[in-house]
Amino acid sequence: MAQASPSIALDAFDLAILNILQRDNSTPQRVIGEAVNLSAPAVQRRIRRMEEARVIQANVAVVDPAQVGQPITIFVEVEVISETAELIDAAKREFASVPEVQQCYYVTGEADFVMVIVVPTMTAYEALTRRLFFGNNNVKRFRTFVAMDRVKVGLAVPLSD
Template sequence: MDLDRFDRQLLNLMQDDAGRTAEQLAEHVALSPSAIQRRLRRLREQGVIEREIAIVDPKHAGRPGFFIVSLQLERERPEQLNQLRRWLAAQAHIQQAFYVTGEVDFVLVVTAPDTESYDALMARMVAENPNVSRFTTHVALGVVKRGLAIPVPPLEAG
């Protein structure tokens, strides 16, 4: 799908605050509110906008801890990789999971209410996924930046 300049503006604005009304978006994009609604519907239908979520302040959710985890696998057989991917995707406390190149195979962002809950999750992961040979944990001492926005650059004049 080709994104025009209006689509690109809308995507950046929606990633900043998806709760804005079409009227509020129209203040920033040179389109009518009805044109904005049509574009947003099309962007959703075509899968450009996958979903819209609320970002919760951790202070109001019991101050969970954030853990950055590196996983190493014994072997990278397709069936074992797929099983691990499904397992990771099904865990609510695993916010993000990346299959990566380099010395480790996966990097995870995990949130848990405390270290005991984190330890229990990791013990289950190892028990239910015997292909995981090792994991390393980094505990986040503070959050400098947290988000999922993907910058959508404007169209270059041409």
Template structure:
């Protein structure tokens, strides 16, 4: 775990709200000099605290109206089978998130697709045709009441 001081925490809080800020704007918001701010951000990236800086898109504006939350149970749970499943999920662009969980199913996968036909085709390709998948249980979002990426920094 990385030790964070108050300046690091302020930087992370501001970047979680708007990662598009210039270094100058960020420095002003966190009350630090631009060189200090740049050094801190670079260190936080290097240490992996800042894993990625991205734009969060609105799926409904892109014609991706179906969010599926899918529970997957594997037939064989040995480490190599779990890793193989995770690798398969990592290559699929419609898979937004993949979690290995316990107890219950082996994985929970979040999928974003255009419609039910697209989900059916994807589910057949990813799940039904795989010999190591024992059970698939899908839930479809009818309303997203909260979606946040911001984390509380203690």
């Protein structure tokens, strides 16, 4: 796999390859090569280089939550009481360690954390809030937004190409 991670320079070829891979990374290198006007080995070298530099952070399958018994997606804003570095780091570690917390960001503004949570039932969510928020002395309050429609979901980054 990949290890090192010094920033590297990317040219138009690399961006074009990334644009394909972030939509479908099962695309054969030969096909990618035809699309960007490079040979398959050239494509493969560039991909490996970007994986080693962690430009490509992972290669993953996207699973439909509804079809695996986790039909509820919830947005939560969390406001903490104290923003000392220690307490914030502790909160980051705790939130990140919870499988139901699919995404978590530490943010500026009226809230301190925003997160995306995936659960099977509202009961499960209620239990999670009890453990994660009510059970944390540093959580001042939190606001819940239940998703009715996943209008757009993905991790694709807009690339200039």
